[in-house]
Amino acid sequence: MKSKILLRPIISIFFLLSLLIANNTQTITILDSNNILGEADIFKKDQYYLSINDFGEIIDNGSFINQKTEKIVIYIDNLKIKFSYNIPFVVIDENIYQMESKVVKKDEEYYMPIDSFFKILSIHGSNKHSIDYNKMSITFKTENKKSKIPVVSPDLKAEKNKWKFNTIIIDPGHGGKDPGAIGYRGTREKDIALDVAKRLERKISKNMKVKTILTRDEDIFLKLGERTRFANENNGDLFISIHANAAEDRRASGFETFLIGPNRNQAAVRVAARENAVLELEGGATKKLTDEALITATIAQAGFASFSEQFAALVQEEIGKRIQSKNRGVKQAGFYVLMGASMPNVLIELGFISNPSEEKKLKSPKYRDTLATSIYRAIEKYEKTLDAN
Numbered sequence: 293m294k295s296k297i298l299l300r301p302i303i304s305i306f307f308l309l310s311l312l313i314a315n316n317t318q319t320i321t322i323l324d325s326n327n328i329l330g331e332a333d334i335f336k337k338d339q340y341y342l343s344i345n346d347f348g349e350i351i352d353n354g355s356f357i358n359q360k361t362e363k364i365v366i367y368i369d370n371l372k373i374k375f376s377y378n379i380p381f382v383v384i385d386e387n388i389y390q391m392e393s394k395v396v397k398k399d400e401e402y403y404m405p406i407d408s409f410f411k412i413l414s415i416h417g418s419n420k421h422s423i424d425y426n427k428m429s430i431t432f433k434t435e436n437k438k439s440k441i442p443v444v445s446p447d448l449k450a451e452k453n454k455w456k457f458n459t460i461i462i463d464p465g466h467g468g469k470d471p472g473a474i475g476y477r478g479t480r481e482k483d484i485a486l487d488v489a490k491r492l493e494r495k496i497s498k499n500m501k502v503k504t505i506l507t508r509d510e511d512i513f514l515k516l517g518e519r520t521r522f523a524n525e526n527n528g529d530l531f532i533s534i535h536a537n538a539a540e541d542r543r544a545s546g547f548e549t550f551l552i553g554p555n556r557n558q559a560a561v562r563v564a565a566r567e568n569a570v571l572e573l574e575g576g577a578t579k580k581l582t583d584e585a586l587i588t589a590t591i592a593q594a595g596f597a598s599f600s601e602q603f604a605a606l607v608q609e610e611i612g613k614r615i616q617s618k619n620r621g622v623k624q625a626g627f628y629v630l631m632g633a634s635m636p637n638v639l640i641e642l643g644f645i646s647n648p649s650e651e652k653k654l655k656s657p658k659y660r661d662t663l664a665t666s667i668y669r670a671i672e673k674y675e676k677t678l679d680a681n
Contacts, residue, residue, distance in 0.1 A: 317398070322350045323431040333401065340425070341396060341403035344375055357402070361596060364395070364402050368413070377402055382409065384416050406430070457678050459503045460496060460671065461528035461635075464489035465535040468513025473538035475651035481536040482511065484654050488642060489534050491664035496671065520632035530603065530674070531637035532667065533627075536654060538646040545647045546618030547611050549604040550639040551597070552631060553624030599636035602677065606670035607640055614666050615659070617643060617650065640667065 319331040320342065332346035345357065348366040356365045362377035374383040380394045382404070392408040410421050410430075422431050464485040466472035472481025486508070493504045505526050507519045523531045537548070604622040612619045620641075627639050642663050643650040653659045 318428065321427075321429040322347070323429055333403075334406065334428075335398065335403070337396075339393065340406045341398075342406045342409070342430075344395070344402045344404050346401075347404075361599065362397075362402070371416075375402065375404060382412060384412070387416065389415070457502065457529045457675055459505065459526060459528050459530075461505050461507065461523040461526060461531045462489045462493055463507040463519050463523070463531065463533040465533055465639075467508050467511055470513055473536060473645045475538075475645040475654075476542070476648045477651055477655070479645055479651050479655055481538070481645055484536045484642065484645065484660065485534045486511070487657075488660050488664050488667075491661055492532075492534075492667050495664060495668040499668075500672070500675070502671075502675070517632060520637075523637075524632065524634050528633075528635050530671070531633045531635055533637070533639040534667075535639060535641050536643060536645040537641040539644060540646075542647055544644050545650050546620040547608070547615070547643055548620035548641050549607045549622050550627060550641070551600050551604055551622065551624050552627055552637070596634075596636045600638055603636055603670065603674045604638045606673050607638065607667060610666040610670040610673070611663065614662050615653075617653075 317333050317335045320334045321331055322329045330346070330350035332350055333343040334340050344364050344366065348357075348364070351366070351368055357363075364375040364377075366373050366375075371384055375395050377395050377397055380391050382389050382391055389412045391405050391412065393405045396403050406423065410423065413421070423429075424431075464482070466480075466482035466485060468482075470482065472485070474480055489506055490509065493506055496502060496504045505522075505528070507522050508514055519533070520531065537544075601622065608619055608622055611617075643654055645651050645654060
């Protein structure tokens with residue numbers, strides 16, 4: 293009986309210690325020379341982390357945090373600085389730098405590693421600063437203390453407009469002198485892609501209050517870079533590139549949706565290599581997508597990644613409901629056509645045109661309409677998830 297009584301205070305002490313360890317947030321004073329600008333939350337884990345939310349408010353040059361994409365933009369003097377949650381990279385005026393650790397989230401606030409961030413600012417040639425953990429202070433000099441940068445207001449407006457769902461860009465793969473994959477019966481990928489894209493565009497226009505634009509509505513050749521540039525110029529909110537797959541093994545079958553990212557397996561590598569082969573028709577270019585270029589592209593799209601993944605999963609789900617074919621899932625690979633898109637983006641492989649059975653299905657207008665309906669339903673669900681947020 294005594295042991296039970298003694299156990300209670302021990303448990304209580306352990307519980308209190310756990311709370312103290314978990315709630316280890318402190319504050320640090322931000323100064324400009326001898327002027328106190330404010331106090332920001334920090335906490336120590338493996339190193340010190342500073343609240344980006346607080347820091348953005350204290351320097352008072354404008355900030356924007358998008359809770360949907362978990363992307364944070366702050367301004368220091370004339371610098372525009374972008375952070376993304378769970379990503380160790382920071383973008384300063386379009387230059388990408390790597391911090392020692394990722395941006396983390398605590399109590400609904402975003403935190404950056406203090407030391408490596410200010411070190412990067414120094415490398416970038418920005419503010420002179422000093423950090424004193426004994427006095428819990430950060431002192432730095434800005435060009436204009438708490439100055440308002442004229443370009444901030446329109447920039448913030450542009451940032452906010454990025455996340456509206458007003459325009460969908462539908463990209464029928466290949467076209468013109470680039471037929472894409474060709475099936476056993478002579479079916480051309482470019483024709484399948486264009487037909488499904490047009491059907492999808494009609495369904496969206498008829499049933500949704502969303503603008504749809506095709507990168508091509510006829511049999512013409514477009515360079516890969518022109519497609520995403522077109523999407524960006526038209527302020528697209530979702531980029532959908534439509535294709536049909538092919539493989540040396542004629543038994544290969546099924547549908548899959550790709551995101552840009554590091555190659556996960558050899559099958560994904562082969563699909564990307566085939567779709568990127570059109571570069572040879574762009575004036576004889578034989579460029580290889582380097583790991584560095586792919587990493588840079590992945591970082592640039594970090595703010596859209598969760599939305600791209602969400603939409604890709606919906607596409608696979610909706611197609612799987614309506615057709616009898618293998619669901620090959622959502623994958624990542626290095627597709628040039630997705631690299632420049634400043635919006636959530638996916639590449640859909642509708643089926644294997646190299647498989648005689650699937651080629652026959654893809655030649656059927658009814659089957660293609662079912663595929664278009666599936667993608668349309670995925671878009672409907674995707675829009676609802678955006679509204680829910």
